[in-house]
Amino acid sequence: MKKHNYSAGPCILPQEVFEKSAQAILNFNNSGLSLLEISHRSDDFVAVIEEARALVIELLGLEGKGYKALFLSGGASLEFLMIPYNLMKENGKAAYLDTGTWASGAIKEAKIFGETVVVASSKDKNYNYIPKGYSIPADADYFHCTSNNTIFGTQMKEFPSVDIPLVCDMSSDIFSRTLDFSKFDIIYAGAQKNMGPAGTTLVVIKEEVLGKTGRTIPSMLDYEKHIKAESMYNTPPVFPIYASLLTLQWLKKLGGIAAIEKLNNAKAALLYAEIDRNPLFRGSAVAEDRSTMNVTFLLNNEAHTPIFDAMWAEAGISGLSGHRSVGGYRASMYNALPLESVQVLVDVMKALESKV
Numbered sequence: 001m002k003k004h005n006y007s008a009g010p011c012i013l014p015q016e017v018f019e020k021s022a023q024a025i026l027n028f029n030n031s032g033l034s035l036l037e038i039s040h041r042s043d044d045f046v047a048v049i050e051e052a053r054a055l056v057i058e059l060l061g062l063e064g065k066g067y068k069a070l071f072l073s074g075g076a077s078l079e080f081l082m083i084p085y086n087l088m089k090e091n092g093k094a095a096y097l098d099t100g101t102w103a104s105g106a107i108k109e110a111k112i113f114g115e116t117v118v119v120a121s122s123k124d125k126n127y128n129y130i131p132k133g134y135s136i137p138a139d140a141d142y143f144h145c146t147s148n149n150t151i152f153g154t155q156m157k158e159f160p161s162v163d164i165p166l167v168c169d170m171s172s173d174i175f176s177r178t179l180d181f182s183k184f185d186i187i188y189a190g191a192q193k194n195m196g197p198a199g200t201t202l203v204v205i206k207e208e209v210l211g212k213t214g215r216t217i218p219s220m221l222d223y224e225k226h227i228k229a230e231s232m233y234n235t236p237p238v239f240p241i242y243a244s245l246l247t248l249q250w251l252k253k254l255g256g257i258a259a260i261e262k263l264n265n266a267k268a269a270l271l272y273a274e275i276d277r278n279p280l281f282r283g284s285a286v287a288e289d290r291s292t293m294n295v296t297f298l299l300n301n302e303a304h305t306p307i308f309d310a311m312w313a314e315a316g317i318s319g320l321s322g323h324r325s326v327g328g329y330r331a332s333m334y335n336a337l338p339l340e341s342v343q344v345l346v347d348v349m350k351a352l353e354s355k356v
């Protein structure tokens with residue numbers, strides 16, 4: 001039986017994506033060849049990457065606005081250094097918001113390149129909230145933030161208006177909610193949280209922000225070179241890109257981001273309502289900053305842990321344990337997780353209440 005998969009990433013994908021991508025490995029487009037053995041320069045694969053890049057721009061509402069989508073390798077973690085390489089001027093400076101482990105990972109890399117101003121941090125409370133009311137230096141080369149903090153279960157509901165390039169790590173909530181994506185100059189996301197399998201990173205770039213640093217950038221780390229090569233500067237990760245395309249097609253068929261946002265809001269409302277109602281549990285993020293993607297919560301009485309763990313495992317739930325830096329539980333409810341899976345978890349939480 002298929003499990004209710006709450007894994008934080010790599011994560012659940014639509015069942016039809018698993019089926020179609022498995023088929024493509026055996027016989028791609030009825031070509032008598034596997035997706036894995038054809039040239040990335042073949043017409044069949046060029047059509048895949050072109051459609052994937054175009055669908056990204058379409059779903060984000062960025063058509064005709066000067067943006068390009070790239071499918072790169074190296075994970076979101078490589079973007080931590082590609083961002084300063086491509087945007088921070090020699091002797092320039094960058095501004096960052098520190099909202100968690102991934103944000104501080106990005107800050108660490110930026111410091112290698114130049115002055116890195118941390119405008120605010122929620123580290124004082126183990127990142128259980130999103131700082132607000134900070135000011136961003138107007139002379140910074142860019143401002144970097146993390147829209148959703150996968151580990152701590154917080155999510156930015158609003159983004160600052162700035163006159164400098166706005167860069168956002170959207171790894172764990174891209175395509176999950178409607179936003180004015182044209183506010184951002186660079187958006188990046190490792191595929192494996194909400195778009196596809198691990199192995200490719202989506203980078204969406206407003207082209208006009210590039211080429212201003214005066215730095216010599218190694219070719220593989222240069223966004224301009226990747227854009228010029230149509231995201232095929234070198235052999236791209238063909239399988240993750242193909243599976244990502246299938247997920248994007250699935251999302252479009254469903255009605256796009258606006259449609260999935262409704263479902264995601266319903267899932268989050270259902271689970272948070274139970275966390276707040278059930279006297280055995282409490283949420284770990286402050287209410288106003290709660291993530292709709294990664295829901296972090298704790299048992300009030302640690303002694304209930306083995307009973308609860310056995311109950312959810314018995315109900316066919318997988319991947320619910322919290323990150324080691326927070327403890328407790330983390331229910332990652334990415335786009336492909338159905339509402340029924342959330343109901344199963346809520347029913348287990350209720351059953352625990354009547355059992356202990």
Ligand SMILES: *Cc1c(COP(=O)(O)O)cnc(C)c1O
Pocket residue numbers: 009074075076077078102146148149150169170171172190191193
């Ligand atoms: C998982 C994650 C990353 C790291 O992604 P990799 O692809 O493993 O490098 C970065 N940022 C956020 C917000 C994440 O959730």
